[in-house]
Amino acid sequence: MSPQKIPAIVIGRLPLYLRVLTQIDSTKVKVTSSQEMGEYLGISSAQIRKDLLHFGEFGKQGTGYNVRFLKSQLMKILQVDREWNIALVGAGGLGTAIVKYAGFQGRGFQIALVFDNDPSKIGQTLENLTILSSNNIKQEIELMKLKIAMVAVPAKYAQEVTNQLIEAGIRSILNYAPTNLSVPPEVRIVHIDPVIGLQHMTYYL
């Protein structure tokens, strides 16, 4: 099946499977099953088997999945068997927390450029990265040919920053600003919005 034909919702679950497999692998367990993975994730084992079948046969009926093999296959499919350099715009409290976040390690990503528009921050160092001026977003990103960026600026600046990033060649944006952003069809955007998760849970309270 061509990459574009597999439903986005299936692709969206693969990173969850990868996270669970990484966790199982860290406990030195060698074989897992769709049942076990489903218990970790609250997803049915049938759904997991069906999702994985889009990409081939990763295990034999009744014998389960080889944890490391499935993990490495998912990393290839998601293209995180390499490390992507990312640009971050916003070096305030949130941006600083993102740069220091331990969760990127070994999962395919590292922050390579940090921008801010505050003259008192530009030139300062944040975890070995020199904070660059937002005025240079286009030239710095083009120079490094980056495709992925994170937006961690106040909501009122987020659209303007997004437009600059897209002009610089960015095609995938992780948006931390609490606002919807308008992007052309060739650009993908994912919102990190804690309220979405909270509102989902309050339904059940």
Place this chain on the structure above:
Amino acid sequence: MSPQKIPAIVIGRLPLYLRVLTQIDSTKVKVTSSQEMGEYLGISSAQIRKDLLHFGEFGKQGTGYNVRFLKSQLMKILQVDREWNIALVGAGGLGTAIVKYAGFQGRGFQIALVFDNDPSKIGQTLENLTILSSNNIKQEIELMKLKIAMVAVPAKYAQEVTNQLIEAGIRSILNYAPTNLSVPPEVRIVHIDPVIGLQHMTYYL
């Protein structure tokens, strides 16, 4: 339909619809359609209509939805027509960024308690909140009868903190630590993991 019978994936989309309606409302537009909402979200209009039909008839065929009415109905359904007090564990860089995050305002949530285990932080003030000792999680949360908490501690402490929160009566957890957590079936957990979104997007690069 009883609340438990509506698929979780449908409930999970309602906060997205609410966010779009809030954004449309802020532009003073009074009527919207499943088409317009779908364009903001990259979700088909048929899916949106089908999701909303679980909860009743919110608009007439061809005339669209009244933005404020649908927004207020979704707020009721999600139980965010009130304000929930939340406990936050972890007052490091990430916890501080969460407390200062502007996205909670007017969306049903406010942080009421902040805990940390670092003696140098306990007693300090963070945006009008006094940082409390993690030793007092149970008594403080029980006193305020809180049901929702956020975990923003390093991954290695996250399970222990989660266990304490559940013992204190917490039933909904937003986890920022980059690790899976094991919780009993009566507790809901949502992970804020930026890598999941990034890995989804790299598939398409």
